[in-house]
Amino acid sequence: MADAEMQKLIKRINELAHKAKAEGLSELEEIERKDLRHRYLEKFRESFRSQIEMVQVFDKAGKEITPKKVQDVQRKKGLRD
Template identity: 45%
Template structure:
Protein backbone atom coordinates (compact mmCIF):
# COMPACT_ATOMS: atom_id res chain seq x y z
CA UNK A 1 0.00 0.00 0.00
CA UNK A 2 1.24 3.45 -0.83
CA UNK A 3 1.77 5.81 2.08
CA UNK A 4 -0.51 8.73 2.85
CA UNK A 5 2.44 11.09 2.44
CA UNK A 6 3.02 9.86 -1.11
CA UNK A 7 -0.67 10.17 -1.96
CA UNK A 8 -0.70 13.69 -0.58
CA UNK A 9 2.38 14.50 -2.66
CA UNK A 10 0.75 13.08 -5.82
CA UNK A 11 -2.31 15.26 -5.21
CA UNK A 12 -0.20 18.32 -4.46
CA UNK A 13 1.79 17.91 -7.67
CA UNK A 14 -1.40 17.38 -9.68
CA UNK A 15 -2.91 20.56 -8.28
CA UNK A 16 0.29 22.50 -8.87
CA UNK A 17 0.51 21.19 -12.44
CA UNK A 18 -2.94 22.64 -13.14
CA UNK A 19 -2.25 26.02 -11.59
CA UNK A 20 1.44 26.98 -11.75
CA UNK A 21 3.00 24.21 -13.80
CA UNK A 22 5.77 21.85 -12.71
CA UNK A 23 9.52 22.05 -12.99
CA UNK A 24 11.34 19.25 -14.80
CA UNK A 25 12.34 17.74 -11.43
CA UNK A 26 8.74 17.84 -10.21
CA UNK A 27 7.49 16.29 -13.46
CA UNK A 28 9.93 13.41 -12.99
CA UNK A 29 8.86 12.98 -9.36
CA UNK A 30 5.19 13.04 -10.37
CA UNK A 31 5.77 10.39 -13.04
CA UNK A 32 7.62 8.12 -10.59
CA UNK A 33 4.95 8.51 -7.91
CA UNK A 34 2.17 7.81 -10.39
CA UNK A 35 3.95 4.68 -11.63
CA UNK A 36 4.35 3.44 -8.06
CA UNK A 37 0.69 4.18 -7.34
CA UNK A 38 -0.51 2.36 -10.48
CA UNK A 39 1.72 -0.62 -9.73
CA UNK A 40 0.16 -0.82 -6.28
CA UNK A 41 -3.40 -0.51 -7.62
CA UNK A 42 -2.81 -3.21 -10.23
CA UNK A 43 -1.31 -5.55 -7.65
CA UNK A 44 -4.20 -5.02 -5.25
CA UNK A 45 -6.74 -5.59 -8.02
CA UNK A 46 -4.98 -8.77 -9.13
CA UNK A 47 -5.00 -10.10 -5.56
CA UNK A 48 -8.67 -9.27 -5.20
CA UNK A 49 -9.53 -10.88 -8.52
CA UNK A 50 -7.66 -14.05 -7.58
CA UNK A 51 -10.10 -14.62 -4.73
CA UNK A 52 -13.19 -14.42 -6.94
CA UNK A 53 -15.30 -17.51 -7.49
CA UNK A 54 -18.17 -17.31 -9.97
CA UNK A 55 -21.23 -19.40 -9.13
CA UNK A 56 -24.38 -19.76 -11.23
CA UNK A 57 -27.97 -19.80 -9.92
CA UNK A 58 -27.77 -23.55 -9.26
CA UNK A 59 -24.60 -23.27 -7.17
CA UNK A 60 -22.25 -24.61 -9.83
CA UNK A 61 -18.76 -23.18 -10.03
CA UNK A 62 -18.55 -21.39 -13.39
CA UNK A 63 -15.32 -19.51 -12.73
CA UNK A 64 -13.61 -18.79 -16.08
CA UNK A 65 -10.88 -21.28 -17.01
CA UNK A 66 -8.32 -18.50 -17.36
CA UNK A 67 -8.94 -17.34 -13.78
CA UNK A 68 -8.76 -20.91 -12.45
CA UNK A 69 -5.44 -21.40 -14.27
CA UNK A 70 -4.09 -18.16 -12.82
CA UNK A 71 -5.05 -19.30 -9.33
CA UNK A 72 -3.26 -22.63 -9.87
CA UNK A 73 -0.16 -20.85 -11.16
CA UNK A 74 -0.08 -18.64 -8.09
CA UNK A 75 -0.98 -21.50 -5.72
CA UNK A 76 -4.11 -19.63 -4.69
CA UNK A 77 -6.94 -22.09 -4.33
CA UNK A 78 -10.24 -21.01 -2.78
Protein backbone atom coordinates in the same frame (compact mmCIF):
# COMPACT_ATOMS: atom_id res chain seq x y z
CA MET B 1 0.78 -1.20 4.90
CA ALA B 2 0.19 -1.19 1.17
CA ASP B 3 -2.91 0.91 1.73
CA ALA B 4 -0.89 3.51 3.65
CA GLU B 5 1.66 3.61 0.86
CA MET B 6 -1.09 4.08 -1.73
CA GLN B 7 -2.52 6.93 0.32
CA LYS B 8 0.90 8.63 0.43
CA LEU B 9 1.26 8.26 -3.33
CA ILE B 10 -2.21 9.67 -3.94
CA LYS B 11 -1.62 12.57 -1.58
CA ARG B 12 1.64 13.56 -3.28
CA ILE B 13 0.17 13.10 -6.78
CA ASN B 14 -2.70 15.41 -5.81
CA GLU B 15 -0.31 17.98 -4.33
CA LEU B 16 1.62 18.07 -7.57
CA ALA B 17 -1.60 18.26 -9.60
CA HIS B 18 -2.77 21.29 -7.63
CA LYS B 19 0.62 22.96 -7.96
CA ALA B 20 0.68 22.24 -11.70
CA LYS B 21 -2.65 24.01 -12.12
CA ALA B 22 -1.74 26.93 -9.86
CA GLU B 23 1.82 27.75 -10.85
CA GLY B 24 3.30 24.98 -12.95
CA LEU B 25 5.89 22.36 -12.08
CA SER B 26 9.66 22.39 -12.24
CA GLU B 27 11.43 19.80 -14.36
CA LEU B 28 12.21 17.72 -11.25
CA GLU B 29 8.59 17.85 -10.12
CA GLU B 30 7.45 16.70 -13.58
CA ILE B 31 9.80 13.71 -13.29
CA GLU B 32 8.58 13.00 -9.75
CA ARG B 33 4.94 13.16 -10.87
CA LYS B 34 5.60 10.72 -13.71
CA ASP B 35 7.38 8.33 -11.33
CA LEU B 36 4.60 8.58 -8.73
CA ARG B 37 1.94 7.87 -11.34
CA HIS B 38 3.90 4.87 -12.58
CA ARG B 39 4.30 3.48 -9.03
CA TYR B 40 0.60 4.09 -8.30
CA LEU B 41 -0.47 2.18 -11.42
CA GLU B 42 1.86 -0.71 -10.60
CA LYS B 43 0.41 -1.00 -7.09
CA PHE B 44 -3.16 -0.63 -8.37
CA ARG B 45 -2.69 -3.39 -10.94
CA GLU B 46 -1.03 -5.65 -8.38
CA SER B 47 -3.91 -5.15 -5.95
CA PHE B 48 -6.55 -5.63 -8.64
CA ARG B 49 -4.87 -8.80 -9.92
CA SER B 50 -4.77 -10.18 -6.38
CA GLN B 51 -8.48 -9.50 -5.91
CA ILE B 52 -9.38 -11.18 -9.20
CA GLU B 53 -7.26 -14.20 -8.33
CA MET B 54 -9.28 -14.69 -5.12
CA VAL B 55 -12.68 -14.60 -6.85
CA GLN B 56 -14.92 -17.60 -7.31
CA VAL B 57 -17.98 -17.18 -9.53
CA PHE B 58 -21.19 -19.18 -9.11
CA ASP B 59 -24.32 -19.30 -11.25
CA LYS B 60 -27.87 -19.13 -9.85
CA ALA B 61 -27.97 -22.89 -9.35
CA GLY B 62 -24.85 -22.76 -7.19
CA LYS B 63 -22.53 -24.32 -9.77
CA GLU B 64 -19.08 -22.79 -9.88
CA ILE B 65 -18.39 -21.05 -13.19
CA THR B 66 -15.08 -19.40 -12.35
CA PRO B 67 -13.09 -18.95 -15.58
CA LYS B 68 -10.52 -21.69 -16.18
CA LYS B 69 -7.70 -19.18 -16.44
CA VAL B 70 -8.49 -17.86 -12.94
CA GLN B 71 -8.80 -21.42 -11.60
CA ASP B 72 -5.37 -22.26 -13.03
CA VAL B 73 -3.82 -19.23 -11.33
CA GLN B 74 -5.51 -20.16 -8.06
CA ARG B 75 -4.16 -23.73 -8.29
CA LYS B 76 -0.69 -22.45 -9.05
CA LYS B 77 -0.80 -20.28 -5.92
CA GLY B 78 -2.20 -23.07 -3.78
CA LEU B 79 -5.58 -21.39 -3.32
CA ARG B 80 -7.60 -24.26 -4.77
CA ASP B 81 -7.48 -28.06 -5.06
